[in-house]
Amino acid sequence: xxxxxxxxxxxxxxxxPPPSSExxxxxxxxxxxxxxxxxxxxxxxxVYLIYVLVVPALDWMLFSADWAGETRDxxxxxxxxxxxxxxxxxxxxxxxxxxxxxxRVNLTFIIQFVGLAALMIPGVPYKKWTGIFLLIPYxxxxxxxxxxxxxxxxxxxxxxxxxxxxxxxxxxxxxxxxLPIGIVLALGRRSKMPIIRAICVAFIELWxxxxxxxxxxxxxxxxxxxxxxxxxxxxxxxxxxxxxMFSAAxxxxxxxGGLQAIPKGQYEAAQALGLSYPKVMTFIxxxxxxxLVIPGIVNTFIGLFKDTTLxxxxxxxxxxxxxxxxxxxxxxxxxxxxxxxxxxVGFWIFCFAMSRYSMYMERKLETGHKR
Amino acid sequence: xxxxxxLFAAAAAVGLSTAxxxxxxxxxxxxxxxxxxxxxxxxxxxxxxxxxNWTGLDVDVCRGVAAALFGDASKVKYTPLSAKxxxxxxxxxxxxxxxxxxxxxxxxxxxxxxxxxxxNYYDGQGFxxxxxxxxxxxxELGGATxxxxxxxxxxxxxxxxxxxxxxxxxxxxxxKADEVVAAYDAGRCDVYTTDAxxxxxxxxxxxxxxxxxxxxxxxxxxxLGPVVRHGDNKWGDVVRWTLYAMVEAEELGVNSGNVDDMKxxxxxxxxxxxxxxxxxxxxxxxPNEWAYxxxxxxxxxxxxxxxxxxxxxxxKLERGLNALWKDGGLQYSMPVR
Numbered sequence: 001x002x003x004x005x006x007x008x009x010x011x012x013x014x015x016x017p018p019p020s021s022e023x024x025x026x027x028x029x030x031x032x033x034x035x036x037x038x039x040x041x042x043x044x045x046x047v048y049l050i051y052v053l054v055v056p057a058l059d060w061m062l063f064s065a066d067w068a069g070e071t072r073d074x075x076x077x078x079x080x081x082x083x084x085x086x087x088x089x090x091x092x093x094x095x096x097x098x099x100x101x102x103x104r105v106n107l108t109f110i111i112q113f114v115g116l117a118a119l120m121i122p123g124v125p126y127k128k129w130t131g132i133f134l135l136i137p138y139x140x141x142x143x144x145x146x147x148x149x150x151x152x153x154x155x156x157x158x159x160x161x162x163x164x165x166x167x168x169x170x171x172x173x174x175x176x177x178x179l180p181i182g183i184v185l186a187l188g189r190r191s192k193m194p195i196i197r198a199i200c201v202a203f204i205e206l207w208x209x210x211x212x213x214x215x216x217x218x219x220x221x222x223x224x225x226x227x228x229x230x231x232x233x234x235x236x237x238x239x240x241x242x243x244x245m246f247s248a249a250x251x252x253x254x255x256x257g258g259l260q261a262i263p264k265g266q267y268e269a270a271q272a273l274g275l276s277y278p279k280v281m282t283f284i285x286x287x288x289x290x291x292l293v294i295p296g297i298v299n300t301f302i303g304l305f306k307d308t309t310l311x312x313x314x315x316x317x318x319x320x321x322x323x324x325x326x327x328x329x330x331x332x333x334x335x336x337x338x339x340x341x342x343x344x345v346g347f348w349i350f351c352f353a354m355s356r357y358s359m360y361m362e363r364k365l366e367t368g369h370k371r
Numbered sequence: 372x373x374x375x376x377x378l379f380a381a382a383a384a385v386g387l388s389t390a391x392x393x394x395x396x397x398x399x400x401x402x403x404x405x406x407x408x409x410x411x412x413x414x415x416x417x418x419x420x421x422x423x424n425w426t427g428l429d430v431d432v433c434r435g436v437a438a439a440l441f442g443d444a445s446k447v448k449y450t451p452l453s454a455k456x457x458x459x460x461x462x463x464x465x466x467x468x469x470x471x472x473x474x475x476x477x478x479x480x481x482x483x484x485x486x487x488x489x490x491n492y493y494d495g496q497g498f499x500x501x502x503x504x505x506x507x508x509x510x511e512l513g514g515a516t517x518x519x520x521x522x523x524x525x526x527x528x529x530x531x532x533x534x535x536x537x538x539x540x541x542x543x544x545x546x547k548a549d550e551v552v553a554a555y556d557a558g559r560c561d562v563y564t565t566d567a568x569x570x571x572x573x574x575x576x577x578x579x580x581x582x583x584x585x586x587x588x589x590x591x592x593x594x595l596g597p598v599v600r601h602g603d604n605k606w607g608d609v610v611r612w613t614l615y616a617m618v619e620a621e622e623l624g625v626n627s628g629n630v631d632d633m634k635x636x637x638x639x640x641x642x643x644x645x646x647x648x649x650x651x652x653x654x655x656x657x658p659n660e661w662a663y664x665x666x667x668x669x670x671x672x673x674x675x676x677x678x679x680x681x682x683x684x685x686x687k688l689e690r691g692l693n694a695l696w697k698d699g700g701l702q703y704s705m706p707v708r
Binding site: 077087088090091095096097099157159160162217220221222224225227235312313314315317321324325326327328329330331333334336 | 549
């Protein structure tokens with residue numbers, strides 16, 4: 001007996017390690033994956049699904065895929081043919097933009113990228129000036145860089161634009177235009193002046209009541225018939241205006257939700273301090289209201305970003321459009337799936353980035369109202 | 372549907388009224404380029420290459436017109452159009468010529484304020500089956516399941532054909548061409564039917580293209596050609612005769628390679644075509660070497676066909692109905708004299 005047990009005075013026994021079935025990998029597995037018979041079943045089902053779905057997908061996308069080469073003959077067709085995406089990459093990004101002018105597109109987006117980075121990364125100084133630069137001079141610079149026609153730059157008409165570039169241009173113009181217009185519309189809808197309120201309500205309900213595809217179709221097909229002969233608005237411009245108006249109507253309702261969530265006391269307190277209406281809104285109400293609806297705003301932005309693909313029906317080629325277009329080339333028929341994967345990854349990167357940044361903004365602006 | 376028709380009629384009426392005042396030939400000459408309406412990507416007919424340049428049989432019509440007019444086939448700007456907006460785009464003057472695999476029908480020719488000027492590709496609906504079925508003729512397809520696009524003339528033509536031949540069939544319908552092909556490839560149906568040129572293009576997408584055959588029967592007429600606005604006759608003449616010049620050149624054996632040598636040909640037809648004799652260009656209000664420029668820069672019809680859809684391309688289409696009339700086809704140029 002003496003060699004199997006040891007006598008300790010009460011309270012002096014050293015702590016024993018937990019049983020091996022409760023810690024480490026095995027413990028984690030027992031607690032998380034195999035705790036009950038239902039867990040057993042679900043785990044086995046999940047592993048089976050991974051085996052059936054993910055393994056072949058990875059095999060297709062990576063292990064059996066063809067990466068090197070220049071023509072379709074370099075693809076064995078056992079897995080994905082990324083040669084297709086590589087050969088067409090320039091078209092996917094720039095559309096039919098002239099090759100010797102591509103630096104202009106690159107420069108435009110580099111300026112924007114640097115500006116946005118400076119704006120978003122905390123600790124970089126001169127945020128105010130960067131913001132003003134991005135909002136006012138930058139769109140003008142971008143217009144002349146992309147479209148040309150001044151400062152010795154060759155004009156590049158918008159029918160040559162395409163791919164990711166068009167997606168970004170439409171999404172950014174839509175995003176930048178829709179927020180201020182939406183705020184004005186939301187304020188107008190809550191205004192006590194009946195005519196302004198009626199106009200805003202009519203505008204919002206009209207644009208919200210029709211599908212975007214109808215707006216684009218009207219802009220592209222019916223609008224030219226009402227114009228005098230020879231008057232042709234640029235197709236891209238028509239789409240831009242349509243998209244901006246459409247998303248502004250949605251934005252207005254999102255902002256209105258935020259305005260309604262601000263307690264009446266905030267308005268009254270601000271007025272009691274003698275602030276004028278613009279000051280009440282700019283300094284007291286809107287900062288709180290907009291902060292509250294960041295998820296809704298970003299939701300609208302992401303929706304807008306993805307809706308840009310609808311411009312395909314009016315003959316503009318966004319990222320998805322050029323992918324489909326490339327898949328109709330006789331030398332590259334049958335690689336549509338690879339193209340769709342590329343487009344999906346491209347859209348996912350931008351939408352995911354927007355979503356992460358909005359979560360960061362929410363945390364940064366957190367003032368303890370979270371429930 | 373009624374509303375759509377009414378809108379369309381209104382659109383056509385507006386198109387008519389604008390067309391009447393237009394002199395597209397002068398407009399085009401003034402702005403210095405041809406605005407050409409093309410498809411949003413149809414293999415071999417109009418699609419961009421990796422450098423972003425538009426190529427194809429339909430594109431060559433526009434390039435030919437630019438060559439005839441300006442002596443420079445590159446003076447074309449392209450507007451990709453969906454099937455729905457193509458006619459409005461032409462009516463509203465957004466494009467000067469619509470060269471977008473458009474079937475010439477009576478209704479379109481008469482009610483839309485448009486004029487078809489010719490046929491640059493005679494298409495027709497065909498059938499594709501797996502070769503291991505051993506089917507040699509569409510007449511043997513009784514009881515087959517057929518994959519087809521929903522709501523197209525293709526579906527109606529097929530119904531007519533099977534009824535006329537007293538055969539029954541099971542249609543499997545899909546919204547998009549890609550879905551139809553995928554279903555056929557997966558074996559959900561025995562037969563796949565669409566326009567013959569489309570069959571050739573879709574066949575490339577199949578897992579094993581060589582395990583499928585296209586049956587010889589063509590069950591419908593689909594003459595595809597360029598379209599201009601109604602009442603715009605001078606401009607219509609230019610497009611029509613550009614098309615004819617390409618066919619005539621093939622008939623006379625003139626191609627982009629030998630056109631300079633052919634200038635000294637003794638054949639009076641060649642001389643007239645190339646502008647050495649006569650004043651063909653003047654009658655069209657074009658430079659006298661209009662056809663020379665077309666042939667030199669775009670090639671004759673046969674060259675254009677071979678380059679874009681012919682046996683050496685991925686599409687591997689035979690000339691068939693599109694052979695010259697001398698070779699048993701339908702391509703026939705009115706005499707250039």
